[in-house]
Amino acid sequence: MRFQYDTIGERFVESKTVAAFSAADTHTLLGALDALGGVSGLDTLDLACGYGYNTRLLARGGARRAVGVDISEEMIRLARAHGVIGADDVATLEGAVGADSSPEPSEDDAVAAALAPGAVAPGAVATGPAGSTPGRAAPRDTSIEYVVADTAKLPQLGPFDLATAVYLFSQATDRSALHAMFRSIRANLRDGGRLLAIVPNAGAYPHVDWSPYGVRIVDRVHEGDAPLLKAQFLTRPSVDFEFREWAHADLAEAAVEAGFATVGWQPNRTPPPDGARDEAYWTAYRAWPISSLMTCTA
Secondary structure, three states: OOOHHHHHOHHHHHHOOOOHHHHHHHHHHHHHHHHOOOOOOOEEEEEOOOOOHHHHHHHHOOOOEEEEEEOOHHHHHHHHHOOOOOOHHHHHHHHOOOOOOOOOOOOOOHHHHHHOOOOOOOOOOOOOOOOOOOOOOOOOOOEEEEEEOOHHHOOOOOOEEEEEEEOOHHHOOOHHHHHHHHHHHHHOEEEEEEEEEEEEOOOOOOOOOOHHHOEEEEEEEOOOOOOEEEEEEOOOOOEEEEEEOOOHHHHHHHHHHHOOOEEEEEEOOOOOOOOOOOHHHHHHHHHOOOEEEEEEEO
């Protein structure tokens, strides 16, 4: 699994155009950041950053420092290639996360509103930090860094106030690696710092079909400390990938062992319905969502 995203490369970006679950994950993460009061002035760490989508969201929300980490050299190459925040290619990539007929909000509205101090619900307009223009994104002076590293062996990059991790822990090949990931994250957080992690829900396959949401589980292989799931991103042609199916109890155990003071769970949130994805579509998704939000306090 370690090098699969080196091979997938730009096809992973392409997969976002059909991955409705990614739109739900982004909506969930933005809502959680909003509930924490935004990220303005915080030192932030984005683990399993891929091509830097969430790293740029943190930067655009006014984070003082935004560091993206991924084990894949190809993913980090893509992240660095997208360059300056607000570049046209970034807008194109971010538009791919939402429904094809409903692009992601621009930098001047939903993201700024969701992450700025005093923010309201994602998609609304809010006033930014002192000295900024109401309804506009935070100033573009955030330091963005990208690092190739294995989270299980993460060097000391912090300390940070906030870490995000989207589908990171499903890449842990065994229990030892899983616990090492949580220990490395805790070591890079200040006391009181937060971890927000999007994690897969276990146990749905083969009873639930996630194909309408952009991913298909092909097989579950029972081996090692956690089942290995073989899956596909439903691009044309499809892209094969695999991940470990850790139970939420396994993740909580690793977090507590690493020294996190609190561990909690929140259900996946879905974006407002639109012409491409109506309320019935999202109601069906919420019945068997692909992921949940894990929240930990250092």
